[in-house]
Amino acid sequence: MIEKIVPDVGSAVAAVEDGHVVMIGGFGDAGSPTELIHALIDKGVRDLTVVNNNAGNGLIGLAALLKAGAVGKVICSYPRSSHSVVFEDMYRAGKVDLETVPQGTLAERIRAAGAGIGGFYTKTSVGTPVADGKEVRTIDDEDYVFETPLHADIALVKAQTADRWGNLTYRLAARNFGPIMCMAARHTIVQVRNIVALGDIDPEVVVTPGIFVNAVVQVPNPMSERAAVQDEQGYP
């Protein structure tokens, strides 16, 4: 019997090790697997490379993971925000490295890794410093920059509903990077609000097929990042 559901967030993150590349879903307040990130802090892993669209907000989730000293490098598209103080201070103090990637290139590099694609040419970033040192190829009179896939050891993703095979649905704008990160990691860990019986998710509406998922944990009432930032709540 295939059983991907695990009892708690601690056992969900058991496979994460020091030095891993960890993709973390979410865009702003939507879709951050905050409880799984906090489980990484509890576990005490170090020297992670984190792939996320942003670089943490307030003092919880990814910001708390940074503050705990668990992250050596962030690969993201947009590290600046009105509440990204932890990252900004650590970056300026030289305590964390940054690779800034155009958002669509970030998404496609993740997708390419999951799809077994060895790289792709994109019009994005032609003529900008992002293209420095990369191969530029002219295809049908247009210049394209070569980008490579972005693989990960682990993906941490928040979804809405799962079954024991790991089939997933998402909610609203919390979908964002979830489906492609599930594909790109060797080991994908998902927190969901609801777990339903096999067969209760209509096959027509499955967004991430369970083949891309390794572990599922139920977090029925995930914390609101927006509220936690407003209240200056921290972790631990």
Next chain:
Amino acid sequence: MSAPPKGLNGAQIAWRAAQDIPEGAYVNLGIGLPELVADHVPHGREIVLHSENGLLGVGPTAGPNEADDELINAGKKPITLRAGAALFHHADSFAMIRGGHIDLCVLGAFQVAANGDLANWSTGAPDAIPAIGGAMDLVAGAKRVVVLTKHTTKDGAPKLVDTCSYPLTGRGVVSRIYTDLAVVDIAEGAFVVREILEGLSLDDLAARTGAPLSPAPDIRALAIQKG
């Protein structure tokens, strides 16, 4: 130089830009000033707003009682969905952008050059934190890119320049610029003034612009929302 007339505020610039969006257009609005364009689309004109984080059919800003942490726009602000909306993941969202399916993209700018070069992600300063977001993909893939910006910086330096001194977002990508003082087209590598704030002379505008300007043959007064 005589005391200049007061320029448009942000909402007025957004209103002016919104008047030019054609019926049926798929439109991406950048973070900041461009977000205001959504509030000023002429009544009865049906357009579809795209948000890079996986939404088509973005509706008005959410009121305090309807805000949902999981329904936000690219600027991370709570929004609503209108009838006909669709949800999708990031790779699909940027396939729409890169693949040429977005008719119009409205962005902010640090600098725009007379040849259409755009700089809007980094000042290049040593302690600056570079934040690209979706801007490089949008300028590479949208069918038309327009910019909303104040004509000068807070210190009075021109934002419409001969050559961008900041790192580029894209080369030769901008078609039109809406500012608090004018509507300026980029045509054959030069700034062409289509509309100018009433009471402002072309010389006044040129003094606030970092590259030569020429008037369009049918130059008009800058349109402002009535009432």
